[in-house]
Amino acid sequence: MTPEAMRKYLxxxxxxxxxxxxxxxxxxxxxSRAWNVLPAQVAKTLTLRVADDAVIVVTCGxxxxxxxxxxxxxxxxxxxxxxxxxxxxxxxxxxxxxPLCLAAPLPVYFDxxxxxxxxxxxxxxxxxxAIRIPPERFAELVQAKWVDVCxxx
Numbered sequence: 001m002t003p004e005a006m007r008k009y010l011x012x013x014x015x016x017x018x019x020x021x022x023x024x025x026x027x028x029x030x031x032s033r034a035w036n037v038l039p040a041q042v043a044k045t046l047t048l049r050v051a052d053d054a055v056i057v058v059t060c061g062x063x064x065x066x067x068x069x070x071x072x073x074x075x076x077x078x079x080x081x082x083x084x085x086x087x088x089x090x091x092x093x094x095x096x097x098x099p100l101c102l103a104a105p106l107p108v109y110f111d112x113x114x115x116x117x118x119x120x121x122x123x124x125x126x127x128x129x130a131i132r133i134p135p136e137r138f139a140e141l142v143q144a145k146w147v148d149v150c151x152x153x
Contacts, residue, residue: 006125008082009101014141017131025095025127028061035132036120038062043114043122043138045097047086054089056099058122058138059111063150073147074109095127099142108144110135113153115146 003019024030030044042061047054048070055074059065070078080086083094091103092120099108099123114120114135122138124131139146 002126003126003129005128007102010131014137016135017133018127019124019131020128022128026130027095031121031130032061033041036128037119037121038117040113041117041120043098043120043135045092045099045123047081047097048074048076050074051076054081054106056090056102056106056108057111057147057149058099058108058114058144059150063111063113063153065149066151069147069149069151073149081144092125093127096123096125096129098123098125098131099144100131102138103124108139108142109145109149110139111145111150113136113150114139114145118143 028039031042032039039062040060044059044061046057048057087094090097115137119132120135121130121132
């Protein structure tokens, strides 16, 4: 996915959101320091295989999946997709994957721990771009279902 494709997507679906170009690759540590947000506020997008289906799960940047909760919420054991496969399915490069502007429709799930924040930061389809967005609005834009899939903090 090109930055221009993401800009067109945002212009159509969320014209008030702006992509911020980053001086370094979009990592939890960098975003946390540079944007003065908690590591948990950096929305981490995971691409999983559950049974035969690819799904996207968005979690807090400092969270870890709980295998038992994943199985209960998503109906099977989740396995991380290899980077090249995740990139091919989403249309975004590894390090820039976001549920926004996907190459093909995928089921999207947001972990409920994201709800504790007024704003989160997500990758913007590039390793050097990000977007600030309220998590409820983010979930609405990508038609995500809220689930409890992470280990308790």
